[in-house]
Amino acid sequence: MSDGTVAQVIVESPGLFMDKPFDYRITPEQLRFLRPGMRVVVPFRKDVKPAIVWRLHHVDAVSEKIRPIISVVDESPILTEEQLSLAQWLCDRYACTIQDALGAILPGAFRVRGRMRMVVVDDDSVPDDVRSTRLWQWIAAQRPDEAQVMQAFGDKARHQVRGWMDAVYLRQELDVRERVQQATKSFLLPCVGPDELLAEAAVRDRRAAKQAELLRALAEAEQGELLWSRSTYPGSTVQSLVRDGLLRIEERTISRFTWDDKAIPSTPPVLTEAQERALQQIRLSRRANGHKTVVLHGVTGSGKTEIYMRAIEDTLEQGMQVIVLVPEIALTPQMVGRFYARFGERIAVLHSALTPGERRDEWMRILEGRADIVIGARSAVFAPIQNLGLVVVDEEHEPSYKQDESPHYDAREVALERAANAGAMAILGSATPSLWAIRMSETGRAKIVSLPTRANRKALPTVELIDMRNELRSRNKSLFSARLQEEMARTVEMGKQVVLFLNRRGYANSMLCRACGESVHCPNCDISLTVHKSAAGHVLICHYCGFQQPYQDVCGFCHEPAMRAFGIGTEQIEEAIHRMWPSYRVLRMDVDTTRKKGSLKRIVDDFEHGRADILIGTQMIAKGLDFPNVRLVGVVAADTMLSVPDYRAHERTFQLLTQVAGRAGRADTEGLTIIQTYRPEHFSIQAAAKHDFAAFYREEREQREFFAYPPFCELAVFVATHTEEKLAKGAAMRFERELRRTADGNALSVLPAVPSGIRRIENQYRFQVVLKYEHWQDVQQSVTAAYRLVKERMNRLGGTCRLDVNAQRIG
Numbered sequence: 001m002s003d004g005t006v007a008q009v010i011v012e013s014p015g016l017f018m019d020k021p022f023d024y025r026i027t028p029e030q031l032r033f034l035r036p037g038m039r040v041v042v043p044f045r046k047d048v049k050p051a052i053v054w055r056l057h058h059v060d061a062v063s064e065k066i067r068p069i070i071s072v073v074d075e076s077p078i079l080t081e082e083q084l085s086l087a088q089w090l091c092d093r094y095a096c097t098i099q100d101a102l103g104a105i106l107p108g109a110f111r112v113r114g115r116m117r118m119v120v121v122d123d124d125s126v127p128d129d130v131r132s133t134r135l136w137q138w139i140a141a142q143r144p145d146e147a148q149v150m151q152a153f154g155d156k157a158r159h160q161v162r163g164w165m166d167a168v169y170l171r172q173e174l175d176v177r178e179r180v181q182q183a184t185k186s187f188l189l190p191c192v193g194p195d196e197l198l199a200e201a202a203v204r205d206r207r208a209a210k211q212a213e214l215l216r217a218l219a220e221a222e223q224g225e226l227l228w229s230r231s232t233y234p235g236s237t238v239q240s241l242v243r244d245g246l247l248r249i250e251e252r253t254i255s256r257f258t259w260d261d262k263a264i265p266s267t268p269p270v271l272t273e274a275q276e277r278a279l280q281q282i283r284l285s286r287r288a289n290g291h292k293t294v295v296l297h298g299v300t301g302s303g304k305t306e307i308y309m310r311a312i313e314d315t316l317e318q319g320m321q322v323i324v325l326v327p328e329i330a331l332t333p334q335m336v337g338r339f340y341a342r343f344g345e346r347i348a349v350l351h352s353a354l355t356p357g358e359r360r361d362e363w364m365r366i367l368e369g370r371a372d373i374v375i376g377a378r379s380a381v382f383a384p385i386q387n388l389g390l391v392v393v394d395e396e397h398e399p400s401y402k403q404d405e406s407p408h409y410d411a412r413e414v415a416l417e418r419a420a421n422a423g424a425m426a427i428l429g430s431a432t433p434s435l436w437a438i439r440m441s442e443t444g445r446a447k448i449v450s451l452p453t454r455a456n457r458k459a460l461p462t463v464e465l466i467d468m469r470n471e472l473r474s475r476n477k478s479l480f481s482a483r484l485q486e487e488m489a490r491t492v493e494m495g496k497q498v499v500l501f502l503n504r505r506g507y508a509n510s511m512l513c514r515a516c517g518e519s520v521h522c523p524n525c526d527i528s529l530t531v532h533k534s535a536a537g538h539v540l541i542c543h544y545c546g547f548q549q550p551y552q553d554v555c556g557f558c559h560e561p562a563m564r565a566f567g568i569g570t571e572q573i574e575e576a577i578h579r580m581w582p583s584y585r586v587l588r589m590d591v592d593t594t595r596k597k598g599s600l601k602r603i604v605d606d607f608e609h610g611r612a613d614i615l616i617g618t619q620m621i622a623k624g625l626d627f628p629n630v631r632l633v634g635v636v637a638a639d640t641m642l643s644v645p646d647y648r649a650h651e652r653t654f655q656l657l658t659q660v661a662g663r664a665g666r667a668d669t670e671g672l673t674i675i676q677t678y679r680p681e682h683f684s685i686q687a688a689a690k691h692d693f694a695a696f697y698r699e700e701r702e703q704r705e706f707f708a709y710p711p712f713c714e715l716a717v718f719v720a721t722h723t724e725e726k727l728a729k730g731a732a733m734r735f736e737r738e739l740r741r742t743a744d745g746n747a748l749s750v751l752p753a754v755p756s757g758i759r760r761i762e763n764q765y766r767f768q769v770v771l772k773y774e775h776w777q778d779v780q781q782s783v784t785a786a787y788r789l790v791k792e793r794m795n796r797l798g799g800t801c802r803l804d805v806n807a808q809r810i811g
Ligand code: ADP
Pocket: 269, 270, 271, 272, 275, 298, 299, 300, 301, 302, 303, 304, 305, 306, 455, 456, 624, 626, 666
């Protein structure tokens, strides 16, 4: 026993439900530099595992049983203290494990691999009959770990190997590797003045021409240094000049990431009056110690981005840093471009399409303070910023801010938490703020700042509602109403552009037999197959598991040739336009046309530069794209979103309609939006048509309050999945029962266990329990305990459980 400090570490071990730190001994030498947030390697059970130092704590007596840390990977922490407390907060808020929390915060590129390799002791002490074995020679060549030996030579080798280790014929050596290395580049710097460089060059002209060339290049280098390209100047050339004391090599960490088309630096526009007022209010809020959260409610095209940029400038002037969250980086190339044009290289970009190396380098640039502005999707909210002054969440209403796997965090909530801890300002911007955001202002937690007019000083687009029931009556069987056809043709003839919106990809939604009424289902999922067009004709595809089967006219049940496609998708619209107007140039933007890296950006570029007349798209086109030449927006079917079985269907409908309508008339063209619908009287559609956010909010708020739905309570959704239906159902019922027994019935209402919206996906049955409560902290303990209990049991049975706290959708 001895007095001292022990390190609590979080051991990385996928598949294990280990939600607590473990103690490890540290040497006096390690104590000098070891800090929380560093990566280490520790012995764990019979293995070695990578881990992260969670906390150091002093104890009166360090038990002999505590094992030492074997290796420290970092010289300085890669996670800040604030990020570690954020991990703890994530565990509490979203009922996840510490491992999951750290996994969300730290990019996978920082994973360390640690293992014990076997190394042969190559001296006379080893008898020849050992040396001559195949196993010995293999170990000498491979330096394997124990698991690899077992794999190659079977279980009996274990005994042999252990014996050799005891006899010290073999020893173990720790091998620690990072998945991705820090990238560096070599720079050449002069050690003498330019005159001397030139003089030395002259001396070498004849006997060492390459050296002379390098010395001259260095003397003339604009930055006073050169990036060493090894193909131009070989190692021998550089080394001999280093030996002569004329230059030195400096290794610098660089970022592998580059934003490929940096915009030309732009001068900021003169703010409109509305923008000026909004900015003043934001500045007041920042100075006041009251509202540090602002909901920036600006109509589409009101110039919210410009407001963000001004607020960012203010923040940078105060020497503080900024996080900007956007729904999806890939969908907002224009936004990132604008930021580069304004702020240049001080920007770091974090998003899922970066390679692990790029991600790692951007992270280090932020951690080391080489970048001040982080732009990224959801996970960028965890960026290792040390001096946070402002968080911006653009298009705050977008569902993509909620993570769909553990931890089920809402990036908006995390943003507010980080801002609150840092005393920083938060701006949540949208043309269609979520009920959650507006409710915050009602309860005094945020302040609304509005931008009621467009930056181009033009009116919002006129919106016409077309009742599609009348079209049927007048025998128009086309996808487009007479009005929409007329305006599409007019717009293209004017040389302007059209955006057509339909929130359904593929050719048709489903195949239905007109004789017996059966539809074609996926064999693995409880959902009908979607029709897609391919070069070879039509195919049927499952949108959940990817299952495909050929298209058939004949029904598989009644064998009548009566199959027909129902429910239009984006592919069908494209086909219809080609048939009606063969000369129109059409682009389609949906999941299917944007799968390849860079393809989405190409579509945006092409449309922006007028290389197409019509852009057809799903909700992807509703996320802040800015095309100045768009005159007409057509919503092909507004009702598809209303019928989704989700308490937010009205809200999503209103938001999507408002956002797509907002793509029209953004520059010097008057905009027009035509919405086709079978339910023109629905309040979500009415409000979107009149640009009447207040009316929509009033109605929807009333319904939510009446039926006790968010934001008037919070929902958590528990889902159990298993290949056996009764096990999935059993787990959900167990969870329900457990909570009825343990939880405070006044604080928590537990809905009965039921099959999920889609009962089976990829042959996994899914059952769920919905929880309603007002304050998570009142129910956190009982819910978390019940969840762990059921989950551990389910894991043993080969199934899975998930708990989505503060769920944005049900099932
Ligand atoms: P929002 O995000 O609010 O929909 P944007 O920020 O995309 O709007 O701005 C809409 C358009 O107006 C952009 O093309 C932008 O460059 C332009 N804009 C913004 N502010 C001004 C201004 N003060 N003067 C002129 N144009 C502006």
